[in-house]
Amino acid sequence: MDFDLSPAAHDACERMWAFMHEHVFPAEPVWSAWLAEHGEHAHPPVMAELKAEARRRGLWNLFLPARSGLSNLEYAAVAEISGWSPVIAPEAINCQAPDTGNMETLELFATPEQRERWLEPLLDGTIRSAFAMTEPDVASSDATNIATRIERDGDDYVVNGRKWWITGAADARCEVFIVMGKTDPDAAAHRQQSMVLVPRDTPGLHIARHLPIFGYQDQHGHSELVLDDVRVPVANLLGAEGDGFTISQARLGPGRIHHAMRALGMAERALALMVDRARTRVAFGAPLAEQGVVQELVARSRIEIEQVRLLVLKTAWLIDRHGAKGARTEIAAIKVAAPAVATAVIDRAIEIFGGAGVSDDFPLAYFYAWARVLRIVDGPDAVHRRTVAREEFRRAAAR
Incomplete structure:
Protein backbone atom coordinates (compact mmCIF):
# COMPACT_ATOMS: atom_id res chain seq x y z
CA MET A 1 0.00 0.00 0.00
CA ASP A 2 1.51 3.29 -1.15
CA PHE A 3 0.52 6.44 0.73
CA ASP A 4 2.65 8.79 -1.35
CA LEU A 5 0.87 11.46 -3.34
CA SER A 6 0.85 10.87 -7.07
CA PRO A 7 3.07 13.23 -9.07
CA ALA A 8 -0.04 15.14 -10.22
CA ALA A 9 -1.39 15.48 -6.68
CA HIS A 10 2.02 16.47 -5.32
CA ASP A 11 2.35 19.18 -7.95
CA ALA A 12 -1.18 20.47 -7.32
CA CYS A 13 -0.60 20.55 -3.56
CA GLU A 14 2.68 22.44 -3.93
CA ARG A 15 0.98 25.03 -6.12
CA MET A 16 -2.00 25.21 -3.74
CA TRP A 17 0.17 25.79 -0.67
CA ALA A 18 2.07 28.53 -2.46
CA PHE A 19 -1.22 30.15 -3.47
CA MET A 20 -2.50 29.95 0.12
CA HIS A 21 0.57 31.57 1.67
CA GLU A 22 1.15 34.18 -1.01
CA HIS A 23 -2.45 35.21 -1.69
CA VAL A 24 -5.25 33.56 0.32
CA PHE A 25 -4.05 34.08 3.90
CA PRO A 26 -3.12 37.73 3.21
CA ALA A 27 -6.58 38.23 1.66
CA GLU A 28 -8.46 37.12 4.79
CA PRO A 29 -8.27 40.49 6.64
CA VAL A 30 -8.99 42.35 3.38
CA TRP A 31 -12.08 40.19 2.86
CA SER A 32 -13.35 40.75 6.40
CA ALA A 33 -12.74 44.51 6.31
CA TRP A 34 -14.66 44.89 3.04
CA LEU A 35 -17.69 43.00 4.37
CA ALA A 36 -17.63 45.02 7.60
CA GLU A 37 -17.77 48.23 5.58
CA HIS A 38 -20.10 47.24 2.74
CA GLY A 39 -22.43 44.65 4.28
CA GLU A 40 -22.35 40.95 5.13
CA HIS A 41 -23.46 39.78 1.69
CA ALA A 42 -21.44 42.18 -0.45
CA HIS A 43 -18.89 40.77 -2.88
CA PRO A 44 -15.32 41.75 -1.93
CA PRO A 45 -13.31 42.68 -5.06
CA VAL A 46 -10.33 40.72 -3.74
CA MET A 47 -12.12 37.53 -4.80
CA ALA A 48 -11.83 38.46 -8.49
CA GLU A 49 -8.10 38.98 -7.96
CA LEU A 50 -7.78 35.61 -6.24
CA LYS A 51 -9.71 33.85 -9.01
CA ALA A 52 -7.50 35.35 -11.69
CA GLU A 53 -4.39 34.27 -9.82
CA ALA A 54 -5.78 30.76 -9.26
CA ARG A 55 -6.49 30.35 -12.96
CA ARG A 56 -3.03 31.61 -13.80
CA ARG A 57 -1.59 28.91 -11.54
CA GLY A 58 -3.78 26.16 -13.00
CA LEU A 59 -5.81 25.82 -9.78
CA TRP A 60 -9.30 25.81 -11.29
CA ASN A 61 -12.22 23.33 -11.21
CA LEU A 62 -9.97 20.72 -9.63
CA PHE A 63 -12.96 18.90 -8.10
CA LEU A 64 -14.22 17.66 -11.47
CA PRO A 65 -12.03 14.80 -12.77
CA ALA A 66 -13.27 15.19 -16.35
CA ARG A 67 -12.08 18.80 -16.38
CA SER A 68 -9.01 18.77 -14.11
CA GLY A 69 -7.51 15.38 -14.83
CA LEU A 70 -7.24 14.76 -11.08
CA SER A 71 -8.90 11.74 -9.51
CA ASN A 72 -11.03 12.15 -6.38
CA LEU A 73 -8.12 10.73 -4.40
CA GLU A 74 -5.72 13.28 -5.87
CA TYR A 75 -8.16 16.13 -5.35
CA ALA A 76 -8.67 15.15 -1.69
CA ALA A 77 -5.27 16.47 -0.68
CA VAL A 78 -5.87 19.80 -2.47
CA ALA A 79 -9.35 20.18 -0.96
CA GLU A 80 -7.92 19.66 2.51
CA ILE A 81 -5.50 22.54 1.95
CA SER A 82 -8.38 24.77 0.84
CA GLY A 83 -10.11 23.96 4.13
CA TRP A 84 -7.45 25.98 5.96
CA SER A 85 -9.35 29.05 4.71
CA PRO A 86 -12.81 27.55 4.09
CA VAL A 87 -14.60 30.78 3.23
CA ILE A 88 -12.16 32.15 0.67
CA ALA A 89 -9.95 29.41 -0.76
CA PRO A 90 -12.61 27.06 -2.19
CA GLU A 91 -14.30 29.89 -4.11
CA ALA A 92 -10.96 31.25 -5.28
CA ILE A 93 -10.29 27.96 -7.09
CA ASN A 94 -13.96 27.53 -8.17
CA CYS A 95 -14.40 24.51 -5.90
CA GLN A 96 -16.97 25.93 -3.48
CA ALA A 97 -20.24 24.48 -2.28
CA PRO A 98 -22.97 24.43 -3.40
CA ASP A 99 -21.65 25.17 -6.89
CA THR A 100 -19.47 22.06 -7.03
CA GLY A 101 -22.45 19.77 -6.42
CA ASN A 102 -24.57 21.73 -8.86
CA MET A 103 -21.88 21.57 -11.54
CA GLU A 104 -21.54 17.82 -11.03
CA THR A 105 -25.32 17.48 -11.29
CA LEU A 106 -25.50 19.51 -14.49
CA GLU A 107 -22.54 17.59 -15.90
CA LEU A 108 -24.49 14.35 -15.38
CA PHE A 109 -28.09 15.30 -16.11
CA ALA A 110 -28.37 18.59 -18.01
CA THR A 111 -29.45 18.90 -21.63
CA PRO A 112 -27.06 20.56 -24.08
CA GLU A 113 -29.08 23.79 -23.81
CA GLN A 114 -29.04 23.70 -20.00
CA ARG A 115 -25.31 23.04 -20.01
CA GLU A 116 -24.64 26.00 -22.27
CA ARG A 117 -26.81 28.37 -20.25
CA TRP A 118 -25.82 27.34 -16.72
CA LEU A 119 -22.96 24.84 -16.54
CA GLU A 120 -20.47 26.72 -18.68
CA PRO A 121 -20.82 30.03 -16.76
CA LEU A 122 -20.48 28.09 -13.48
CA LEU A 123 -17.34 26.37 -14.70
CA ASP A 124 -16.04 29.76 -15.77
CA GLY A 125 -16.77 31.19 -12.32
CA THR A 126 -18.84 34.08 -13.67
CA ILE A 127 -22.07 33.10 -11.86
CA ARG A 128 -23.05 31.18 -8.75
CA SER A 129 -25.95 28.82 -8.01
CA ALA A 130 -28.02 27.25 -5.24
CA PHE A 131 -29.64 23.89 -4.51
CA ALA A 132 -33.15 24.21 -3.07
CA MET A 133 -34.21 20.97 -1.41
CA THR A 134 -34.58 21.52 2.36
CA GLU A 135 -37.93 22.80 3.66
CA PRO A 136 -39.00 24.31 7.01
CA ASP A 137 -42.28 22.42 7.38
CA VAL A 138 -41.10 18.82 6.88
CA ALA A 139 -38.25 16.65 8.15
CA SER A 140 -36.04 17.13 5.11
CA SER A 141 -33.48 14.57 6.24
CA ASP A 142 -35.96 12.24 4.52
CA ALA A 143 -36.06 13.71 1.03
CA THR A 144 -39.28 11.86 0.21
CA ASN A 145 -41.02 14.29 2.59
CA ILE A 146 -40.41 17.27 0.30
CA ALA A 147 -43.76 19.03 -0.11
CA THR A 148 -43.05 21.75 -2.70
CA ARG A 149 -45.29 21.12 -5.72
CA ILE A 150 -44.12 21.23 -9.35
CA GLU A 151 -47.21 20.98 -11.55
CA ARG A 152 -47.39 20.80 -15.33
CA ASP A 153 -49.42 23.55 -17.02
CA GLY A 154 -49.12 23.34 -20.79
CA ASP A 155 -45.55 24.11 -21.78
CA ASP A 156 -44.65 25.28 -18.27
CA TYR A 157 -44.15 23.96 -14.77
CA VAL A 158 -45.67 25.94 -11.90
CA VAL A 159 -43.77 25.72 -8.61
CA ASN A 160 -45.24 26.45 -5.17
CA GLY A 161 -43.55 25.91 -1.83
CA ARG A 162 -41.11 27.16 0.76
CA LYS A 163 -37.42 26.28 1.11
CA TRP A 164 -34.83 27.21 3.71
CA TRP A 165 -31.11 26.91 4.44
CA ILE A 166 -30.54 27.50 0.75
CA THR A 167 -26.84 28.27 0.60
CA GLY A 168 -25.73 30.93 -1.86
CA ALA A 169 -29.01 32.78 -2.26
CA ALA A 170 -27.82 35.99 -0.54
CA ASP A 171 -25.11 36.50 -3.15
CA ALA A 172 -26.36 38.55 -6.09
CA ARG A 173 -24.20 36.41 -8.38
CA CYS A 174 -26.45 33.40 -7.62
CA GLU A 175 -28.37 33.29 -10.89
CA VAL A 176 -30.03 29.85 -10.84
CA PHE A 177 -31.71 27.57 -8.31
CA ILE A 178 -32.02 23.81 -8.73
CA VAL A 179 -35.41 23.28 -7.06
CA MET A 180 -36.66 19.89 -5.91
CA GLY A 181 -40.39 19.27 -5.54
CA LYS A 182 -43.16 16.77 -6.15
CA THR A 183 -44.56 16.29 -9.63
CA ASP A 184 -46.59 13.15 -8.85
CA PRO A 185 -47.64 12.65 -5.20
CA ASP A 186 -49.36 9.37 -6.15
CA ALA A 187 -46.24 7.69 -7.56
CA ALA A 188 -43.95 5.36 -5.62
CA ALA A 189 -42.21 7.20 -2.77
CA HIS A 190 -38.91 7.62 -4.61
CA ARG A 191 -40.51 8.58 -7.95
CA GLN A 192 -42.67 11.47 -6.76
CA GLN A 193 -39.94 14.13 -6.95
CA SER A 194 -38.47 16.09 -9.84
CA MET A 195 -36.02 18.98 -10.22
CA VAL A 196 -36.37 22.15 -12.24
CA LEU A 197 -33.98 25.00 -12.97
CA VAL A 198 -35.37 28.33 -11.74
CA PRO A 199 -33.57 31.55 -12.75
CA ARG A 200 -33.17 34.06 -9.93
CA ASP A 201 -35.25 36.75 -11.62
CA THR A 202 -38.29 34.50 -12.19
CA PRO A 203 -41.52 36.18 -10.98
CA GLY A 204 -42.84 34.61 -7.79
CA LEU A 205 -39.43 33.65 -6.39
CA HIS A 206 -38.89 35.65 -3.19
CA ILE A 207 -36.06 35.57 -0.67
CA ALA A 208 -37.79 35.86 2.71
CA ARG A 209 -34.71 36.14 4.93
CA HIS A 210 -31.07 35.19 5.36
CA LEU A 211 -30.43 32.76 8.20
CA PRO A 212 -27.36 33.02 10.44
CA ILE A 213 -25.34 30.07 11.70
CA PHE A 214 -24.61 30.58 15.41
CA GLY A 215 -24.93 34.30 14.78
CA TYR A 216 -22.66 34.40 11.71
CA GLN A 217 -23.96 35.63 8.38
CA ASP A 218 -21.87 34.13 5.59
CA GLN A 219 -21.13 36.26 2.53
CA HIS A 220 -23.06 33.89 0.25
CA GLY A 221 -25.85 33.43 2.80
CA HIS A 222 -28.17 30.61 3.84
CA SER A 223 -31.64 31.79 2.95
CA GLU A 224 -35.35 31.05 3.18
CA LEU A 225 -37.18 31.14 -0.16
CA VAL A 226 -40.84 31.44 -1.03
CA LEU A 227 -41.96 30.09 -4.42
CA ASP A 228 -45.38 31.49 -5.24
CA ASP A 229 -46.73 30.35 -8.62
CA VAL A 230 -43.21 30.36 -10.05
CA ARG A 231 -43.52 29.49 -13.73
CA VAL A 232 -40.66 27.99 -15.75
CA PRO A 233 -40.59 26.27 -19.17
CA VAL A 234 -40.84 22.49 -19.32
CA ALA A 235 -37.38 22.65 -20.91
CA ASN A 236 -36.06 23.61 -17.45
CA LEU A 237 -36.76 20.12 -16.11
CA LEU A 238 -33.55 18.39 -15.01
CA GLY A 239 -33.55 14.79 -16.19
CA ALA A 240 -37.02 13.26 -16.45
CA GLU A 241 -40.10 13.57 -14.27
CA GLY A 242 -39.67 11.37 -11.22
CA ASP A 243 -35.85 11.49 -11.32
CA GLY A 244 -35.54 14.04 -8.51
CA PHE A 245 -34.68 11.67 -5.67
Whole structure:
Protein backbone atom coordinates (compact mmCIF):
# COMPACT_ATOMS: atom_id res chain seq x y z
CA MET A 1 0.00 0.00 0.00
CA ASP A 2 1.51 3.29 -1.15
CA PHE A 3 0.52 6.44 0.73
CA ASP A 4 2.65 8.79 -1.35
CA LEU A 5 0.87 11.46 -3.34
CA SER A 6 0.85 10.87 -7.07
CA PRO A 7 3.07 13.23 -9.07
CA ALA A 8 -0.04 15.14 -10.22
CA ALA A 9 -1.39 15.48 -6.68
CA HIS A 10 2.02 16.47 -5.32
CA ASP A 11 2.35 19.18 -7.95
CA ALA A 12 -1.18 20.47 -7.32
CA CYS A 13 -0.60 20.55 -3.56
CA GLU A 14 2.68 22.44 -3.93
CA ARG A 15 0.98 25.03 -6.12
CA MET A 16 -2.00 25.21 -3.74
CA TRP A 17 0.17 25.79 -0.67
CA ALA A 18 2.07 28.53 -2.46
CA PHE A 19 -1.22 30.15 -3.47
CA MET A 20 -2.50 29.95 0.12
CA HIS A 21 0.57 31.57 1.67
CA GLU A 22 1.15 34.18 -1.01
CA HIS A 23 -2.45 35.21 -1.69
CA VAL A 24 -5.25 33.56 0.32
CA PHE A 25 -4.05 34.08 3.90
CA PRO A 26 -3.12 37.73 3.21
CA ALA A 27 -6.58 38.23 1.66
CA GLU A 28 -8.46 37.12 4.79
CA PRO A 29 -8.27 40.49 6.64
CA VAL A 30 -8.99 42.35 3.38
CA TRP A 31 -12.08 40.19 2.86
CA SER A 32 -13.35 40.75 6.40
CA ALA A 33 -12.74 44.51 6.31
CA TRP A 34 -14.66 44.89 3.04
CA LEU A 35 -17.69 43.00 4.37
CA ALA A 36 -17.63 45.02 7.60
CA GLU A 37 -17.77 48.23 5.58
CA HIS A 38 -20.10 47.24 2.74
CA GLY A 39 -22.43 44.65 4.28
CA GLU A 40 -22.35 40.95 5.13
CA HIS A 41 -23.46 39.78 1.69
CA ALA A 42 -21.44 42.18 -0.45
CA HIS A 43 -18.89 40.77 -2.88
CA PRO A 44 -15.32 41.75 -1.93
CA PRO A 45 -13.31 42.68 -5.06
CA VAL A 46 -10.33 40.72 -3.74
CA MET A 47 -12.12 37.53 -4.80
CA ALA A 48 -11.83 38.46 -8.49
CA GLU A 49 -8.10 38.98 -7.96
CA LEU A 50 -7.78 35.61 -6.24
CA LYS A 51 -9.71 33.85 -9.01
CA ALA A 52 -7.50 35.35 -11.69
CA GLU A 53 -4.39 34.27 -9.82
CA ALA A 54 -5.78 30.76 -9.26
CA ARG A 55 -6.49 30.35 -12.96
CA ARG A 56 -3.03 31.61 -13.80
CA ARG A 57 -1.59 28.91 -11.54
CA GLY A 58 -3.78 26.16 -13.00
CA LEU A 59 -5.81 25.82 -9.78
CA TRP A 60 -9.30 25.81 -11.29
CA ASN A 61 -12.22 23.33 -11.21
CA LEU A 62 -9.97 20.72 -9.63
CA PHE A 63 -12.96 18.90 -8.10
CA LEU A 64 -14.22 17.66 -11.47
CA PRO A 65 -12.03 14.80 -12.77
CA ALA A 66 -13.27 15.19 -16.35
CA ARG A 67 -12.08 18.80 -16.38
CA SER A 68 -9.01 18.77 -14.11
CA GLY A 69 -7.51 15.38 -14.83
CA LEU A 70 -7.24 14.76 -11.08
CA SER A 71 -8.90 11.74 -9.51
CA ASN A 72 -11.03 12.15 -6.38
CA LEU A 73 -8.12 10.73 -4.40
CA GLU A 74 -5.72 13.28 -5.87
CA TYR A 75 -8.16 16.13 -5.35
CA ALA A 76 -8.67 15.15 -1.69
CA ALA A 77 -5.27 16.47 -0.68
CA VAL A 78 -5.87 19.80 -2.47
CA ALA A 79 -9.35 20.18 -0.96
CA GLU A 80 -7.92 19.66 2.51
CA ILE A 81 -5.50 22.54 1.95
CA SER A 82 -8.38 24.77 0.84
CA GLY A 83 -10.11 23.96 4.13
CA TRP A 84 -7.45 25.98 5.96
CA SER A 85 -9.35 29.05 4.71
CA PRO A 86 -12.81 27.55 4.09
CA VAL A 87 -14.60 30.78 3.23
CA ILE A 88 -12.16 32.15 0.67
CA ALA A 89 -9.95 29.41 -0.76
CA PRO A 90 -12.61 27.06 -2.19
CA GLU A 91 -14.30 29.89 -4.11
CA ALA A 92 -10.96 31.25 -5.28
CA ILE A 93 -10.29 27.96 -7.09
CA ASN A 94 -13.96 27.53 -8.17
CA CYS A 95 -14.40 24.51 -5.90
CA GLN A 96 -16.97 25.93 -3.48
CA ALA A 97 -20.24 24.48 -2.28
CA PRO A 98 -22.97 24.43 -3.40
CA ASP A 99 -21.65 25.17 -6.89
CA THR A 100 -19.47 22.06 -7.03
CA GLY A 101 -22.45 19.77 -6.42
CA ASN A 102 -24.57 21.73 -8.86
CA MET A 103 -21.88 21.57 -11.54
CA GLU A 104 -21.54 17.82 -11.03
CA THR A 105 -25.32 17.48 -11.29
CA LEU A 106 -25.50 19.51 -14.49
CA GLU A 107 -22.54 17.59 -15.90
CA LEU A 108 -24.49 14.35 -15.38
CA PHE A 109 -28.09 15.30 -16.11
CA ALA A 110 -28.37 18.59 -18.01
CA THR A 111 -29.45 18.90 -21.63
CA PRO A 112 -27.06 20.56 -24.08
CA GLU A 113 -29.08 23.79 -23.81
CA GLN A 114 -29.04 23.70 -20.00
CA ARG A 115 -25.31 23.04 -20.01
CA GLU A 116 -24.64 26.00 -22.27
CA ARG A 117 -26.81 28.37 -20.25
CA TRP A 118 -25.82 27.34 -16.72
CA LEU A 119 -22.96 24.84 -16.54
CA GLU A 120 -20.47 26.72 -18.68
CA PRO A 121 -20.82 30.03 -16.76
CA LEU A 122 -20.48 28.09 -13.48
CA LEU A 123 -17.34 26.37 -14.70
CA ASP A 124 -16.04 29.76 -15.77
CA GLY A 125 -16.77 31.19 -12.32
CA THR A 126 -18.84 34.08 -13.67
CA ILE A 127 -22.07 33.10 -11.86
CA ARG A 128 -23.05 31.18 -8.75
CA SER A 129 -25.95 28.82 -8.01
CA ALA A 130 -28.02 27.25 -5.24
CA PHE A 131 -29.64 23.89 -4.51
CA ALA A 132 -33.15 24.21 -3.07
CA MET A 133 -34.21 20.97 -1.41
CA THR A 134 -34.58 21.52 2.36
CA GLU A 135 -37.93 22.80 3.66
CA PRO A 136 -39.00 24.31 7.01
CA ASP A 137 -42.28 22.42 7.38
CA VAL A 138 -41.10 18.82 6.88
CA ALA A 139 -38.25 16.65 8.15
CA SER A 140 -36.04 17.13 5.11
CA SER A 141 -33.48 14.57 6.24
CA ASP A 142 -35.96 12.24 4.52
CA ALA A 143 -36.06 13.71 1.03
CA THR A 144 -39.28 11.86 0.21
CA ASN A 145 -41.02 14.29 2.59
CA ILE A 146 -40.41 17.27 0.30
CA ALA A 147 -43.76 19.03 -0.11
CA THR A 148 -43.05 21.75 -2.70
CA ARG A 149 -45.29 21.12 -5.72
CA ILE A 150 -44.12 21.23 -9.35
CA GLU A 151 -47.21 20.98 -11.55
CA ARG A 152 -47.39 20.80 -15.33
CA ASP A 153 -49.42 23.55 -17.02
CA GLY A 154 -49.12 23.34 -20.79
CA ASP A 155 -45.55 24.11 -21.78
CA ASP A 156 -44.65 25.28 -18.27
CA TYR A 157 -44.15 23.96 -14.77
CA VAL A 158 -45.67 25.94 -11.90
CA VAL A 159 -43.77 25.72 -8.61
CA ASN A 160 -45.24 26.45 -5.17
CA GLY A 161 -43.55 25.91 -1.83
CA ARG A 162 -41.11 27.16 0.76
CA LYS A 163 -37.42 26.28 1.11
CA TRP A 164 -34.83 27.21 3.71
CA TRP A 165 -31.11 26.91 4.44
CA ILE A 166 -30.54 27.50 0.75
CA THR A 167 -26.84 28.27 0.60
CA GLY A 168 -25.73 30.93 -1.86
CA ALA A 169 -29.01 32.78 -2.26
CA ALA A 170 -27.82 35.99 -0.54
CA ASP A 171 -25.11 36.50 -3.15
CA ALA A 172 -26.36 38.55 -6.09
CA ARG A 173 -24.20 36.41 -8.38
CA CYS A 174 -26.45 33.40 -7.62
CA GLU A 175 -28.37 33.29 -10.89
CA VAL A 176 -30.03 29.85 -10.84
CA PHE A 177 -31.71 27.57 -8.31
CA ILE A 178 -32.02 23.81 -8.73
CA VAL A 179 -35.41 23.28 -7.06
CA MET A 180 -36.66 19.89 -5.91
CA GLY A 181 -40.39 19.27 -5.54
CA LYS A 182 -43.16 16.77 -6.15
CA THR A 183 -44.56 16.29 -9.63
CA ASP A 184 -46.59 13.15 -8.85
CA PRO A 185 -47.64 12.65 -5.20
CA ASP A 186 -49.36 9.37 -6.15
CA ALA A 187 -46.24 7.69 -7.56
CA ALA A 188 -43.95 5.36 -5.62
CA ALA A 189 -42.21 7.20 -2.77
CA HIS A 190 -38.91 7.62 -4.61
CA ARG A 191 -40.51 8.58 -7.95
CA GLN A 192 -42.67 11.47 -6.76
CA GLN A 193 -39.94 14.13 -6.95
CA SER A 194 -38.47 16.09 -9.84
CA MET A 195 -36.02 18.98 -10.22
CA VAL A 196 -36.37 22.15 -12.24
CA LEU A 197 -33.98 25.00 -12.97
CA VAL A 198 -35.37 28.33 -11.74
CA PRO A 199 -33.57 31.55 -12.75
CA ARG A 200 -33.17 34.06 -9.93
CA ASP A 201 -35.25 36.75 -11.62
CA THR A 202 -38.29 34.50 -12.19
CA PRO A 203 -41.52 36.18 -10.98
CA GLY A 204 -42.84 34.61 -7.79
CA LEU A 205 -39.43 33.65 -6.39
CA HIS A 206 -38.89 35.65 -3.19
CA ILE A 207 -36.06 35.57 -0.67
CA ALA A 208 -37.79 35.86 2.71
CA ARG A 209 -34.71 36.14 4.93
CA HIS A 210 -31.07 35.19 5.36
CA LEU A 211 -30.43 32.76 8.20
CA PRO A 212 -27.36 33.02 10.44
CA ILE A 213 -25.34 30.07 11.70
CA PHE A 214 -24.61 30.58 15.41
CA GLY A 215 -24.93 34.30 14.78
CA TYR A 216 -22.66 34.40 11.71
CA GLN A 217 -23.96 35.63 8.38
CA ASP A 218 -21.87 34.13 5.59
CA GLN A 219 -21.13 36.26 2.53
CA HIS A 220 -23.06 33.89 0.25
CA GLY A 221 -25.85 33.43 2.80
CA HIS A 222 -28.17 30.61 3.84
CA SER A 223 -31.64 31.79 2.95
CA GLU A 224 -35.35 31.05 3.18
CA LEU A 225 -37.18 31.14 -0.16
CA VAL A 226 -40.84 31.44 -1.03
CA LEU A 227 -41.96 30.09 -4.42
CA ASP A 228 -45.38 31.49 -5.24
CA ASP A 229 -46.73 30.35 -8.62
CA VAL A 230 -43.21 30.36 -10.05
CA ARG A 231 -43.52 29.49 -13.73
CA VAL A 232 -40.66 27.99 -15.75
CA PRO A 233 -40.59 26.27 -19.17
CA VAL A 234 -40.84 22.49 -19.32
CA ALA A 235 -37.38 22.65 -20.91
CA ASN A 236 -36.06 23.61 -17.45
CA LEU A 237 -36.76 20.12 -16.11
CA LEU A 238 -33.55 18.39 -15.01
CA GLY A 239 -33.55 14.79 -16.19
CA ALA A 240 -37.02 13.26 -16.45
CA GLU A 241 -40.10 13.57 -14.27
CA GLY A 242 -39.67 11.37 -11.22
CA ASP A 243 -35.85 11.49 -11.32
CA GLY A 244 -35.54 14.04 -8.51
CA PHE A 245 -34.68 11.67 -5.67
CA THR A 246 -32.14 9.79 -7.77
CA ILE A 247 -30.51 13.05 -8.89
CA SER A 248 -30.35 14.30 -5.29
CA GLN A 249 -28.50 11.18 -4.17
CA ALA A 250 -26.10 11.38 -7.11
CA ARG A 251 -25.42 15.01 -6.22
CA LEU A 252 -24.97 14.66 -2.47
CA GLY A 253 -22.46 11.76 -2.48
CA PRO A 254 -19.47 13.64 -3.91
CA GLY A 255 -20.51 16.80 -2.05
CA ARG A 256 -20.27 14.97 1.26
CA ILE A 257 -16.69 13.91 0.58
CA HIS A 258 -15.75 17.47 -0.38
CA HIS A 259 -17.09 18.71 2.96
CA ALA A 260 -15.08 16.03 4.77
CA MET A 261 -11.88 17.04 2.99
CA ARG A 262 -12.30 20.70 3.89
CA ALA A 263 -13.24 19.82 7.48
CA LEU A 264 -9.86 18.13 7.82
CA GLY A 265 -8.21 21.33 6.64
CA MET A 266 -10.04 23.33 9.31
CA ALA A 267 -8.96 20.79 11.92
CA GLU A 268 -5.33 20.99 10.78
CA ARG A 269 -5.31 24.79 10.98
CA ALA A 270 -6.90 24.66 14.45
CA LEU A 271 -4.23 22.21 15.57
CA ALA A 272 -1.46 24.39 14.13
CA LEU A 273 -2.87 27.39 16.00
CA MET A 274 -3.16 25.29 19.15
CA VAL A 275 0.48 24.20 18.98
CA ASP A 276 1.72 27.72 18.28
CA ARG A 277 -0.31 29.11 21.18
CA ALA A 278 0.95 26.42 23.55
CA ARG A 279 4.55 27.15 22.63
CA THR A 280 4.30 30.89 23.17
CA ARG A 281 2.03 31.27 26.23
CA VAL A 282 3.27 30.79 29.79
CA ALA A 283 1.15 29.77 32.77
CA PHE A 284 2.13 28.54 36.21
CA GLY A 285 5.79 29.14 35.48
CA ALA A 286 6.10 27.13 32.25
CA PRO A 287 4.99 27.23 28.61
CA LEU A 288 1.59 25.65 28.04
CA ALA A 289 3.34 23.12 25.80
CA GLU A 290 4.96 21.63 28.90
CA GLN A 291 1.66 21.13 30.70
CA GLY A 292 0.47 17.53 30.58
CA VAL A 293 -3.17 18.44 30.04
CA VAL A 294 -2.22 20.50 26.98
CA GLN A 295 -0.04 17.72 25.59
CA GLU A 296 -3.03 15.39 25.94
CA LEU A 297 -5.23 17.71 23.86
CA VAL A 298 -2.59 18.06 21.15
CA ALA A 299 -1.87 14.32 20.97
CA ARG A 300 -5.54 13.33 20.79
CA SER A 301 -6.10 15.87 18.04
CA ARG A 302 -3.26 14.56 15.88
CA ILE A 303 -4.36 10.95 16.32
CA GLU A 304 -7.98 11.67 15.42
CA ILE A 305 -7.10 13.75 12.37
CA GLU A 306 -4.86 11.00 11.01
CA GLN A 307 -7.54 8.35 11.57
CA VAL A 308 -10.20 10.31 9.72
CA ARG A 309 -7.85 11.29 6.91
CA LEU A 310 -7.24 7.61 6.17
CA LEU A 311 -10.99 7.00 5.97
CA VAL A 312 -11.48 10.02 3.69
CA LEU A 313 -8.70 8.86 1.38
CA LYS A 314 -10.12 5.33 1.27
CA THR A 315 -13.52 6.77 0.37
CA ALA A 316 -12.07 8.89 -2.43
CA TRP A 317 -10.19 5.82 -3.71
CA LEU A 318 -13.42 3.77 -3.73
CA ILE A 319 -15.33 6.50 -5.58
CA ASP A 320 -12.62 6.60 -8.24
CA ARG A 321 -12.92 2.84 -8.77
CA HIS A 322 -16.57 2.05 -8.12
CA GLY A 323 -18.46 5.35 -8.14
CA ALA A 324 -20.43 6.84 -5.27
CA LYS A 325 -22.64 3.75 -5.01
CA GLY A 326 -19.57 1.61 -4.40
CA ALA A 327 -18.57 3.86 -1.51
CA ARG A 328 -22.00 4.29 0.05
CA THR A 329 -20.99 3.13 3.53
CA GLU A 330 -17.73 5.07 3.56
CA ILE A 331 -19.34 8.30 2.33
CA ALA A 332 -21.85 8.08 5.18
CA ALA A 333 -19.07 7.27 7.64
CA ILE A 334 -16.84 10.21 6.76
CA LYS A 335 -19.84 12.56 6.78
CA VAL A 336 -20.18 11.64 10.47
CA ALA A 337 -16.51 11.29 11.37
CA ALA A 338 -14.84 14.28 9.71
CA PRO A 339 -17.06 17.07 11.10
CA ALA A 340 -17.06 15.40 14.53
CA VAL A 341 -13.27 15.33 14.64
CA ALA A 342 -13.04 18.89 13.30
CA THR A 343 -15.47 20.09 15.98
CA ALA A 344 -13.50 18.30 18.71
CA VAL A 345 -10.11 19.61 17.58
CA ILE A 346 -11.38 23.17 17.20
CA ASP A 347 -12.96 22.96 20.64
CA ARG A 348 -9.62 21.93 22.14
CA ALA A 349 -7.90 24.80 20.39
CA ILE A 350 -10.48 27.18 21.86
CA GLU A 351 -9.75 25.74 25.30
CA ILE A 352 -6.05 26.50 24.94
CA PHE A 353 -6.72 29.99 23.55
CA GLY A 354 -9.17 30.81 26.33
CA GLY A 355 -11.13 34.01 25.80
CA ALA A 356 -9.25 34.77 22.59
CA GLY A 357 -10.59 31.53 21.12
CA VAL A 358 -14.19 32.68 21.21
CA SER A 359 -13.39 36.13 19.81
CA ASP A 360 -13.21 37.15 16.17
CA ASP A 361 -9.47 37.88 16.52
CA PHE A 362 -8.82 34.27 15.48
CA PRO A 363 -10.77 31.98 13.11
CA LEU A 364 -11.57 29.36 15.76
CA ALA A 365 -15.05 30.58 16.74
CA TYR A 366 -16.23 30.65 13.12
CA PHE A 367 -14.51 27.32 12.43
CA TYR A 368 -16.35 25.79 15.38
CA ALA A 369 -19.71 27.12 14.21
CA TRP A 370 -19.22 25.85 10.68
CA ALA A 371 -17.82 22.46 11.75
CA ARG A 372 -20.88 21.93 13.95
CA VAL A 373 -23.18 22.90 11.08
CA LEU A 374 -21.45 20.31 8.88
CA ARG A 375 -22.95 17.66 11.15
CA ILE A 376 -26.37 18.72 9.80
CA VAL A 377 -25.90 19.82 6.18
CA ASP A 378 -26.21 17.16 3.47
CA GLY A 379 -28.02 14.95 5.98
CA PRO A 380 -27.64 14.91 9.79
CA ASP A 381 -25.35 12.51 11.60
CA ALA A 382 -28.24 10.28 12.65
CA VAL A 383 -29.23 9.56 9.04
CA HIS A 384 -25.68 8.61 8.09
CA ARG A 385 -25.21 6.42 11.15
CA ARG A 386 -28.43 4.69 10.07
CA THR A 387 -26.95 4.08 6.62
CA VAL A 388 -23.74 2.62 8.06
CA ALA A 389 -25.69 0.38 10.46
CA ARG A 390 -27.97 -0.94 7.71
CA GLU A 391 -24.99 -1.85 5.55
CA GLU A 392 -23.40 -3.59 8.52
CA PHE A 393 -26.49 -5.64 9.25
CA ARG A 394 -26.67 -6.65 5.58
CA ARG A 395 -23.07 -7.80 5.66
CA ALA A 396 -23.59 -9.77 8.86
CA ALA A 397 -26.62 -11.54 7.39
CA ALA A 398 -24.63 -12.57 4.31
CA ARG A 399 -21.89 -14.38 6.24
